[in-house]
Amino acid sequence: MKVFSTNGMKATLIAAALPFWGFFGHRLINEMAVYTLPPPLIGFYKAHIDYIRLHAVDPDKRRYAVAGEAERHFMDLDHWGKAPFADLPRDWQGAYWMHAEWRWSTSAGDTLWGVYDPKSRLLRWKVDSTRYDSLSIDPACVRSQFFAARSEGFAEQPVILGCLDTLWQERDWGTLTLRDTFSKHGVLPYHLLHSYRQLIRAFESGDVDRILRQSADLGHYIGDAHVPLHTTKNYNGQLSGQDGIHAFWESRLPELFAGQDYHFVVGRAEPIEGDPADYFWQIVMDSHGMVDSVLSEEAKLSASWPEDQQYCFEKRGSARLLVPCEAYSRAYHQSLNGQVGRRMRAAIKSLAAVWLSAWTAAGKPELTAFAAGSKISETDSLSLQDYEHLPRKQQH
Ligand SMILES: [Zn+2]
Structure with a gap:
C-alpha cells in the first residue's frame, strides 16, 4: 500500500478512526450470534442484546489501562516458527514456562x-x-x-x-x-480458553451481570481470533511495506461492504465438539492460514493501482481522515473473494457455539429466573456516536 511520504501519519490516522474489526464489526458479531441461539438461551440473550452489542469493544478499551490485557487480543504465531508450531505447547503453562x-x-x-x-x-x-x-x-x-x-x-x-x-x-x-518473555508475543488462544472457563463459572454463579460481561468479552476475543492479521508478527503489514493493512482488512472493508455484500445466515448454533482448547487453537490456525492471501493480494493490487488513488481523504464527523479509497477497497475486497465475510460469519457461529457450550457445561441453569435481575443499564452513551459515520442501513 503506498501513501505519499506520510506513512507513519497515515497509519495513525486510520488506526484512530478504525480500531480492530472496527467497533462496527465487533458489535455486529456479538449481536448476530444472539439470533442463532436455541431456546431458552436466545430468550435470555435477546433480553440483554443491547448490552451484548455495546460492550463488544470493552476489551479494546481496556488495552492500555489494564496490565496484561493487550496481549490477549493477538498471537504472533510466526514468532514461534512455522505451522504447526511444534515448539508451542497448546496449554498455557507449558508454553509459558518453556519460553520464559x-x-x-x-x-x-x-x-x-x-x-x-x-x-x-x-x-x-x-x-x-x-x-x-x-x-x-x-x-x-x-x-x-x-x-x-x-x-x-x-x-x-x-x-x-x-x-x-x-x-x-x-x-x-x-x-x-x-x-x-512469552506473553508479549500474544496469548490469544490461551486466553480464549480462560475466558470460556470464566463464562462457565459465571453461569454456575447465576450472576447475570457477570454472565453478560463474560459473554460480551468472549465475543470480542472470538472476533479477534478470526482476523488473520491477529495471528502474525507482521500484524499491520509493517514488515512488508503495507502499513495500515490491519484496519484496511478488518475495519474499512466490513464498513464499506458488510451492509451490501455479506449475508449472516449461519444456521442454528451447535455446541463445540471435543476439547475446547483444540477448538480455540483451530480458529487461530485457520486465521493464520489466511495471512498470506491477506498480504499478497493487497501487495499485487498496490503494484498495479495508481499510487495517488490508493488513499483518499474522507470526512468522519468533523475530521478529515486518510483512508483507503472506495474503489481501491472494492478491488481489494473482490480479490479476497469473500474472505472477510466468511471470517465474520465463522466468528458469529463460533461465538454462539461457545456461549451454548459454556451454558451446557455449567449444567444448563435456568435462565428466565435471573433474566430480570440485571442491574446493568441497557444504554451506554460512550459508544453510540461510533455509529454516526455509518450509512443508516448498517446501523443496529
Ligand atoms: Zn481486540
Missing part, C-alpha cells in the same frame, strides 16, 4: 540459565558442556507467585520464586527468578 526466562543467581555469585521441559516438567541447567542438572518445581506455587506479582503490574519484571523445595532454601543455593 529462568535465571538462577547462585549464592556464590554465578548466574545460570534454566530451560523448562514441558514433557518431563523439569527445569534443566547446563552444568558444563555435557552435563545437565535438573530440578522439579511445584507448578501451583509458581503459578500463584507469578499471578500475584503480575496483578500488581510487574509482568515485565522478574518474579522471585519463594516456592522452591525446602532443600533448596536450607542449602542456600541462591535465588531463582522467572521472567515473562
Whole structure:
C-alpha cells in the first residue's frame, strides 16, 4: 500500500478512526450470534442484546489501562516458527514456562540459565558442556507467585520464586527468578480458553451481570481470533511495506461492504465438539492460514493501482481522515473473494457455539429466573456516536 511520504501519519490516522474489526464489526458479531441461539438461551440473550452489542469493544478499551490485557487480543504465531508450531505447547503453562526466562543467581555469585521441559516438567541447567542438572518445581506455587506479582503490574519484571523445595532454601543455593518473555508475543488462544472457563463459572454463579460481561468479552476475543492479521508478527503489514493493512482488512472493508455484500445466515448454533482448547487453537490456525492471501493480494493490487488513488481523504464527523479509497477497497475486497465475510460469519457461529457450550457445561441453569435481575443499564452513551459515520442501513 503506498501513501505519499506520510506513512507513519497515515497509519495513525486510520488506526484512530478504525480500531480492530472496527467497533462496527465487533458489535455486529456479538449481536448476530444472539439470533442463532436455541431456546431458552436466545430468550435470555435477546433480553440483554443491547448490552451484548455495546460492550463488544470493552476489551479494546481496556488495552492500555489494564496490565496484561493487550496481549490477549493477538498471537504472533510466526514468532514461534512455522505451522504447526511444534515448539508451542497448546496449554498455557507449558508454553509459558518453556519460553520464559529462568535465571538462577547462585549464592556464590554465578548466574545460570534454566530451560523448562514441558514433557518431563523439569527445569534443566547446563552444568558444563555435557552435563545437565535438573530440578522439579511445584507448578501451583509458581503459578500463584507469578499471578500475584503480575496483578500488581510487574509482568515485565522478574518474579522471585519463594516456592522452591525446602532443600533448596536450607542449602542456600541462591535465588531463582522467572521472567515473562512469552506473553508479549500474544496469548490469544490461551486466553480464549480462560475466558470460556470464566463464562462457565459465571453461569454456575447465576450472576447475570457477570454472565453478560463474560459473554460480551468472549465475543470480542472470538472476533479477534478470526482476523488473520491477529495471528502474525507482521500484524499491520509493517514488515512488508503495507502499513495500515490491519484496519484496511478488518475495519474499512466490513464498513464499506458488510451492509451490501455479506449475508449472516449461519444456521442454528451447535455446541463445540471435543476439547475446547483444540477448538480455540483451530480458529487461530485457520486465521493464520489466511495471512498470506491477506498480504499478497493487497501487495499485487498496490503494484498495479495508481499510487495517488490508493488513499483518499474522507470526512468522519468533523475530521478529515486518510483512508483507503472506495474503489481501491472494492478491488481489494473482490480479490479476497469473500474472505472477510466468511471470517465474520465463522466468528458469529463460533461465538454462539461457545456461549451454548459454556451454558451446557455449567449444567444448563435456568435462565428466565435471573433474566430480570440485571442491574446493568441497557444504554451506554460512550459508544453510540461510533455509529454516526455509518450509512443508516448498517446501523443496529
Ligand atoms: Zn481486540
